[in-house]
Amino acid sequence: MAGKTLFDKVWDAHVVDQIKNGPQLLYIDKHLIHEVTSPQAFEELKNRGIEVARPDRTIATADHNTPTLNQHLPIKDPLSRNQLEQLAVNCHKHNIELFGLGHKYNGIVHVMSPELGITQPGMTIVCGDSHTSTHGAFGAIAFGIGTSQVAQVFASQCLLLQKPKKLRVTVQGTLKNGVLPKDVILYIISQIGTDAGTGYFCEYAGNVFEEMSMEGRMTVCNMSIEMGARGGIIAPDETTFDYVKGRKYAPKGIEFTSKLQYWKTLKTDSDAIFDKEYSFNAADIAPMITYGTNPGMGIKINETIPEFEQDSFHKALDYMGFEAGKTLIDLPINYVFIGSCTNSRIEDFREAARYVKGRQKASNVTAWLVPGSQQVAKQIHEEGLITVFETAGFRLRQPGCSACLAMNDDKIPTGEYCVSTSNRNFEGRQGQGSRTILASPLMAAATAVEGKIVDITKQLN
């Protein structure tokens, strides 16, 4: 019999039951909730007269719909205010811990949970948000769910699921100067497409991921959903254990030692078989940018926009105002967003600050620097990055999802381009008519300084 994959090991440890010819009953260790996808689930509980089964396994934050300025003032938009109030009322009623607006642990759900040590190897973690795949960076099975499933987890701490197929993406070799984890995942998606992972759970393997920091691994796993995969997973190692150890909700003392023994077993057996595999050479990857309206429409910075026949391709180019065969270098850019659950961790701001130091923001650029959490904001201050940004003409905003999905006031105006470190370049994603170009924090910082897209590789080499 073939060996087990890392995914199999974690999944199988959580199967409560198997329905004949049907799905499996999967136990959920951590349920993360936020204001946008939980109210209708709480309503479902109310209508059925049931309680949250395991409030101790449930943690809430406010992130999607929160302002990034003046968080101490009442929220102006009545609908947003109501949604946040509902979250507070529901959490109080069901005894769920809430890191609401202004709380020292408040932040984007996928930034907050790992930095508090809530996210741990070997766990199953769900949230009503597709970027829950982020937590797979710790060797956890983590995936996004719909609101009906949020209600199911509330009611039973379980979900009924068909076990996904297994995919492995291996990247070996040495990354070039200026190539960040964001470039690695944008490159992978540009090569295999936005639906290559649908029906699969993706393990990332190879020395490139082994050598990445936890922040980098989170960036990669975060975007698994953009190739259709329900989740991404990376085998936990010393980097993972060092990151988790000592965090607020991480196991302590003997409990840590005993969990560590288990965590060390979480790796794919050498004879395990995957349903699909892709391999890439790290040396082929360059700083990436997107030119279209899905994350698979990406090119290396020094490449030109390709030509395809499909109507959907031409529709995307029309929306973006681009032409096949053209370069994006020197395209004037008025908006830059550094933030989102993909790239709003301390390492991302360090990367941006490294470029910005000694330079000035271009006068045409409106730049939004939005930390992923209060703790990241605190670190930006403690490490002195704030001085670098402010001296260069940038201003740091307060934590939240912000312009990644533009539910709050952080909207890119119609027709404007935004070089963004977020995860989706869908039509109107950052505001009605907005045009998103996805890139790494380094590319975004360079764009903000130059006021246009530049070939960063020329500056680095």
Next chain:
Amino acid sequence: MKKFVQLTDTAIPLPTENIDTDQIIPARFLKATRKDGFGQNLFRDWRYDNNGTPTSDFVLNNAKFDGSILIAGNNFGCGSSREHAAWALSTYGFTVIVSSFFADIFRENALNNGLLPVQVSSDFLKSLLAFVTQNPKAEITINLEKQIIKTPIGSNEFDIDPYKKTCLINGYDDIDYLILQKEKIAEFELNHTL
């Protein structure tokens, strides 16, 4: 959940590929705390211009087309996990979505709301989109029991998880089933230390 057994109706063609849930229901409409009312903003930014005037070239604004079946391009429902997309399609009046490929989370959300995703072959989808565009009054039948979609240009069988099929035919929710498993779950929890 409402039951689904069989449906015969006209269909609306929307050949665009990779329709993401941000197009189905833009994020700015996700501030509601109830499930109703999303249908009026379904495909909002394709259906209306920035002034709120209906766009003349979008299929939902074309009086020739009507019906509770949406036929859409490959990889329908990718992107965000927002179940609001399924609620918007459902409250607008759709009961069936036909495509050659569905994103995972959307498929589950649809099934949890009595909205049936019917996955057909790429060739069949292409022919069907072309035919329905030319013949807006053509009737299409979806039989869940037999897992078949019948059209004037032929039939295509479709797959569905047998458990989900039973749920749809009888109008059962997963939550009904899960609540009945409390003892099994409690027993599992006794030996589960993660």
